[in-house]
Amino acid sequence: MTSDAHDPAATSRAQARAARAAARTLAGLDSDARVAVLHRVAQALVDQADVVLAANAEDVAAAAPLVASGKLSASAAARLVLTPGKLATLAAGIRDIAAQPEPIGRTLRHTELADGLDLRQVTSPLGVVLVIFESRPDALPQIAALALRSGNGLLLKGGSEAARSNAVLHGVITDALAPDVPGAAIGLVTSRAAIADLLALDDVIDLVIPRGSNALVRHIQDHTRIPVLGHADGVCHVYVDVAADPAMAARVVRDSKVDYPAACNAMETLLVHRSWHADGRMTTLLGALHDVALHAHPDQTELLGLPPAPALHHEYGDLACTVAVVDDVDAAIAHVHAHGSGHTEAIVTDDAATAQRFLDGVDSACVFHNASTRFADGYRFGLGAEVGISTSRIHARGPVGVGGLLTTRWLLRGHGQTVADTKDGTVAFTHRTLPR
Numbered sequence: 351m352t353s354d355a356h357d358p359a360a361t362s363r364a365q366a367r368a369a370r371a372a373a374r375t376l377a378g379l380d381s382d383a384r385v386a387v388l389h390r391v392a393q394a395l396v397d398q399a400d401v402v403l404a405a406n407a408e409d410v411a412a413a414a415p416l417v418a419s420g421k422l423s424a425s426a427a428a429r430l431v432l433t434p435g436k437l438a439t440l441a442a443g444i445r446d447i448a449a450q451p452e453p454i455g456r457t458l459r460h461t462e463l464a465d466g467l468d469l470r471q472v473t474s475p476l477g478v479v480l481v482i483f484e485s486r487p488d489a490l491p492q493i494a495a496l497a498l499r500s501g502n503g504l505l506l507k508g509g510s511e512a513a514r515s516n517a518v519l520h521g522v523i524t525d526a527l528a529p530d531v532p533g534a535a536i537g538l539v540t541s542r543a544a545i546a547d548l549l550a551l552d553d554v555i556d557l558v559i560p561r562g563s564n565a566l567v568r569h570i571q572d573h574t575r576i577p578v579l580g581h582a583d584g585v586c587h588v589y590v591d592v593a594a595d596p597a598m599a600a601r602v603v604r605d606s607k608v609d610y611p612a613a614c615n616a617m618e619t620l621l622v623h624r625s626w627h628a629d630g631r632m633t634t635l636l637g638a639l640h641d642v643a644l645h646a647h648p649d650q651t652e653l654l655g656l657p658p659a660p661a662l663h664h665e666y667g668d669l670a671c672t673v674a675v676v677d678d679v680d681a682a683i684a685h686v687h688a689h690g691s692g693h694t695e696a697i698v699t700d701d702a703a704t705a706q707r708f709l710d711g712v713d714s715a716c717v718f719h720n721a722s723t724r725f726a727d728g729y730r731f732g733l734g735a736e737v738g739i740s741t742s743r744i745h746a747r748g749p750v751g752v753g754g755l756l757t758t759r760w761l762l763r764g765h766g767q768t769v770a771d772t773k774d775g776t777v778a779f780t781h782r783t784l785p786r
Contacts, residue, residue, distance in 0.1 A: 366554040373477065384498060384499060386530070387527060388445070389444075391494070391495060391498070392440075395522060396441050401518055405514040406432040406515040409513070409515050424668075425611070425612030428612060429612060447496060450752060453473055453753065453756055455472050458472065460786045461783060464772070465778075466764060469761070472761055479504055479505070479557045480504075480505045480507070480555050481504065493737050496751060503534075505548065508538075510542065520538040550574070552574070556576070556577070557577055558577070564582045567581070579740050581692075581741040583665050584694075586615055586690070588695070590626065591697060594698040594700065596634060600638035601638075606722045606723040609722070614693060615724055615726040618672065620639075621686075642671055643670035645659035654673055654675070686712055691741060693739065695708075699720070733752070
């Protein structure tokens with residue numbers, strides 16, 4: 351019989367089972383103990399910053415020739431870099447997660463089924479979560495912290511370009527778990543070939559969250575029966591209304607595109623009310639994007655004097671965006687629904703009624719008024735961090751924090767009642783709502 355050491359599928363199953371067993375230990379800790387673990391993790395990142403940054407520097411150096419040869423995009427290389435400031439922000443985010451209210455065992459519904467028969471619906475960890483992410487080593491401690499707070503086991507597969515950074519970060523974090531939590535609670539997957547084996551473990555792994563390119567997400571969705579949470583595209587829109595303040599519009603549009611163009615919440619399409627083109631304000635607005643490659647709606651190349659966009663549903667992930675003129679807010683909403691990805695959209699306007707129409711009418715995970723699309727982020731939302739951003743319509747939507755890693759259980763307490771008692775009238779249902 352083949353041993354697990356020579357059977358990759360068995361090794362993956364063993365790692366997933368170990369994560370589940372460790373997660374049960376983690377979830378069984380009281381809130382103070384899990385908070386203490388998180389504080390140890392945050393402090394370890396600060397204390398071991400030099401070690402982490404040294405490993406990251408090696409990854410960054412190794413990525414340079416890959417960028418030069420076209421094997422790695424410049425945006426992916428940019429996401430690879432860690433800095434002392436970024437590590438300090440990660441530690442602060444982990445402490446914020448620790449400070450959040452206890453997520454496990456929170457009563458959502460409390461019902462008296464019958465006299466002496468008490469039912470509670472309470473929050474509970476999902477179980478084991480597999481997260482596959484590209485380029486960004488800072489995602490590892492963020493995701494680990496969310497899993498620790500929510501009592502979930504975690505399997506992490508990062509991109510090979512960040513292998514050194516991920517290995518050191520994983521070691522720093524798992525060392526900080528002792529003695530309360532087995533290190534297996536956060537497993538690091540180092541083999542790309544293991545992904546296929548893990549995706550087959552629908553009896554052990556409860557959720558897969560892919561963070562990366564459209565191709566990565568589509569591949570995961572097509573090769574597993576495990577539920578997948580995430581988004582394939584980040585085609586985000588900003589609509590500048592007829593009643594928008596020009597200075598505000600310029601600030602919001604520029605920040606949405608230029609602050610971090612590789613991010614999934616960066617603006618990819620700028621929609622502008624037709625009046626801005628008619629009265630010349632369009633020129634000033636586009637001047638705010640002077641360092642951005644602008645492309646026109648394919649039907650408006652002559653109107654705007656710009657080259658055509660590759661497609662209306664297109665994620666540039668770079669200093670480039672599509673520009674389109676629309677007749678009104680309803681046309682903007684229709685464009686978003688026709689060509690967006692359901693991620694994040696924003697309207698800039700001083701007209702409250704128009705803003706409300708946009709907020710109510712746009713069916714995306716995040717919809718903003720007079721604010722940059724770049725605010726669509728777990729840390730900026732006060733979640734401490736995010737395990738990803740979901741455009742799914744089931745379970746969790748938008749930035750996914752601790753709450754998105756929870757499910758529920760039903761706890762029933764009685765005194766020997768049976769269903770037969772309800773049939774012969776011995777026990778009468780009351781279904782009375784009780785305080786939570």
